[in-house]
Amino acid sequence: MALEAIYRDSRTEATWLPSEARDESDFARDTKGEVLHVAVGKDDEPVGFVSVWEPDAFIHHLYVRSGSRQRGIGKVLLNTLRARLPMPWRLKCLRANDGALAFYFSQGWREVSSGVGEDGPFAVLEKHEA
Numbered sequence: 001m002a003l004e005a006i007y008r009d010s011r012t013e014a015t016w017l018p019s020e021a022r023d024e025s026d027f028a029r030d031t032k033g034e035v036l037h038v039a040v041g042k043d044d045e046p047v048g049f050v051s052v053w054e055p056d057a058f059i060h061h062l063y064v065r066s067g068s069r070q071r072g073i074g075k076v077l078l079n080t081l082r083a084r085l086p087m088p089w090r091l092k093c094l095r096a097n098d099g100a101l102a103f104y105f106s107q108g109w110r111e112v113s114s115g116v117g118e119d120g121p122f123a124v125l126e127k128h129e130a
Helices: 002-013 019-023 073-080 098-106
Strands: 035-040 046-053 058-064 089-094 110-117 120-127
Touching: 002 019, 002 046, 002 058, 035 073, 046 073, 058 073, 089 098, 098 120
Parallel strands: 058 089
Antiparallel strands: 035 046, 046 058, 089 120, 110 120
16 A cells, blocks of 8 residues: 555654654554545655544644655645644654654644653644634
8 A cells, every 4th residue: 555655664764763663663553543635646646645633633644755755745735634624733743853843833833742752752733723
């Protein structure tokens, strides 16, 4: 499955993620009960996805295929949620994931709390209507 490959490859490339977490990645388990929104490229192949736990408006995963990054796909994926998911939205982002934190802050997300989990320190971010 193309989405599973994007998930697996993205997590394998995530050198900031503890190796145990990379090794234990399981797409079906980690997205169970969530709604997935998919971005498709010109070849009709998935280039990214966002996975949402709708009852809490919680964005659990946002991944873009490595060859398709820095092209606005993450922003498009988040924008598709506007008509489907009431704000505010929340997510957790590991502090070691500098690229993701910079992306979310550039999109108007704000840190509302923080903590330390089994994968390390994280920030809880929230997005309100612009």
